[in-house]
Amino acid sequence: MRYPSLKNRSTARSLAAGIAALCSAGLAVAADAPTVPSVTALLCGHLIDTAAGKVLGETTIVIEGGRVKEVHSGLQAPSGATAIDLKTQTCMPGLIDSHTHITGQTSRTEYSDRYHWNLSDYVIRSTIYARRTLLAGFTTVRNLGDTANESAALRNAINAGVVPGPRIFTAGKAIGSTGGHGDPSNGLRQDLMKDFGAVDGIINGPEDAVKAVREHYKLGDDVIKIMPSGGVLDEGASGDNSQMTLEEIRAVVTTAHDYGFAVAAHAHGAEAIKRAVLGGVDSIEHGTYMDAEDMKLMVEHGTYFVPTIIAGDFVARQAKIPGYYPATIARKASEIGPLIQATAGRAYKAHVKIAFGTDAAVYPHGENAHEFELMVGAGMPPMFVIQAATVNAATLLRHDKDLGSVTAGKLADVVAVPGNPIDDISLMKRVSFVMKEGVVYKVNAVPVDTGL
Numbered sequence: 083m084r085y086p087s088l089k090n091r092s093t094a095r096s097l098a099a100g101i102a103a104l105c106s107a108g109l110a111v112a113a114d115a116p117t118v119p120s121v122t123a124l125l126c127g128h129l130i131d132t133a134a135g136k137v138l139g140e141t142t143i144v145i146e147g148g149r150v151k152e153v154h155s156g157l158q159a160p161s162g163a164t165a166i167d168l169k170t171q172t173c174m175p176g177l178i179d180s181h182t183h184i185t186g187q188t189s190r191t192e193y194s195d196r197y198h199w200n201l202s203d204y205v206i207r208s209t210i211y212a213r214r215t216l217l218a219g220f221t222t223v224r225n226l227g228d229t230a231n232e233s234a235a236l237r238n239a240i241n242a243g244v245v246p247g248p249r250i251f252t253a254g255k256a257i258g259s260t261g262g263h264g265d266p267s268n269g270l271r272q273d274l275m276k277d278f279g280a281v282d283g284i285i286n287g288p289e290d291a292v293k294a295v296r297e298h299y300k301l302g303d304d305v306i307k308i309m310p311s312g313g314v315l316d317e318g319a320s321g322d323n324s325q326m327t328l329e330e331i332r333a334v335v336t337t338a339h340d341y342g343f344a345v346a347a348h349a350h351g352a353e354a355i356k357r358a359v360l361g362g363v364d365s366i367e368h369g370t371y372m373d374a375e376d377m378k379l380m381v382e383h384g385t386y387f388v389p390t391i392i393a394g395d396f397v398a399r400q401a402k403i404p405g406y407y408p409a410t411i412a413r414k415a416s417e418i419g420p421l422i423q424a425t426a427g428r429a430y431k432a433h434v435k436i437a438f439g440t441d442a443a444v445y446p447h448g449e450n451a452h453e454f455e456l457m458v459g460a461g462m463p464p465m466f467v468i469q470a471a472t473v474n475a476a477t478l479l480r481h482d483k484d485l486g487s488v489t490a491g492k493l494a495d496v497v498a499v500p501g502n503p504i505d506d507i508s509l510m511k512r513v514s515f516v517m518k519e520g521v522v523y524k525v526n527a528v529p530v531d532t533g534l
């Protein structure tokens with residue numbers, strides 16, 4: 083595939099210079115980047131003020147050094163600035179997907195590939211998934227589970243300007259219990275099964291839980307993911323049973339919060355959700371069988387819900403294709419998958435805090451924005467779902483000082499769609515402009531050659 087340049091290639095270079103200045107190793111652009119720091123002005127037909135929940139009229143966003151310098155009404159670029167014409171577009175902050183697995187992706191051969199592929203095979207492909215995610219308008223993701231902390235290597239490569247991709251906050255490997263959703267040998271024949279321990283993320287008891295969290299600190303991860311309930315895409319019998327005790331969850335959360343980590347809990351079953359909320363986790367992921375008591379507790383504790391409706395929708399459809407999944411997984415996928423959208427609608431009505439997240443990898447990377455349509459289909463207003471993917475997700479990430487709105491001082495992550503997504507939410511699937519930290523990756527719906 084060939085990528086057209088911006089009209090003037092030096093414009094792309096000077097835009098790229100912003101990130102080069104911020105990153106200690108802007109390898110791809112440092113050699114011939116201009117010495118003068120550039121100022122860019124985005125001339126937007128509209129801007130979504132995600133903090134206020136309003137669509138503003140014509141607005142100019144001035145960017146310098148990878149951050150938003152100024153936002154003012156009207157279309158006027160400061161003299162000397164590189165102006166980008168987005169008059170027919172609606173601008174908004176870069177989108178945040180709170181639940182991805184960017185180093186893998188579903189396929190018919192996914193379960194047999196595990197016997198043939200090395201970690202490096204996954205890592206090579208992850209660079210393409212990262213690029214697709216960024217070009218779909220997602221400038222930041224939380225990565226909630228990988229195999230061997232490989233998503234941290236991808237995060238570091240993206241931050242260093244080696245490959246294009248979203249800003250990644252990673253959990254590394256998820257923490258679960260023996261035979262549970264996080265146990266990689268679950269479902270294998272006995273001589274291939276392994277007795278994993280806390281260093282591998284498999285815990286049995288509060289002491290293991292403490293050690294597992296500290297291991298993530300040692301590895302340089304950003305967030306903690308736990309598996310208090312069964313899941314769909316492993317070969318365990320139940321997709322929703324409780325697989326961690328309240329004491330284990332509490333031990334994870336207390337330790338994680340000591341180290342500044344937020345805790346995300348994969349949970350389908352009502353009892354597992356309740357334990358996770360009482361244990362103090364920051365978000366419930368999927369939440370399929372969330373009941374009224376769970377929702378009440380989540381409101382009281384301020385726990386976020388990350389519904390991942392698209393994942394449920396996708397697996398339920400794939401389960402109908404003979405042989406796509408192993409039989410146990412196909413059964414769980416058809417039971418659990420179709421229920422998430424209705425749960426998300428009930429949670430919205432119950433005033434549970436919601437952050438946008440998709441479980442990307444369960445469905446193909448780059449299609450993340452379909453979740454917006456599914457959230458609106460669940461009964462959420464378009465402005466609410468855009469806020470879920472910006473201000474709310476930034477708060478859940480604990481990075482709302484830098485992300486989540488187009489505001490002077492914040493990082494210059496800006497995307498745009500052709501038209502008003504409040505009138506037609508499907509426009510979120512047609513992101514035509516992508517800027518991350520002042521660098522333009524897509525303009526006029528075409529990827530830009532940034533030199534990476």
Ligand SMILES: [Zn+2]
Binds near residue numbers: 182183226227441
């Ligand atoms: Zn997941």
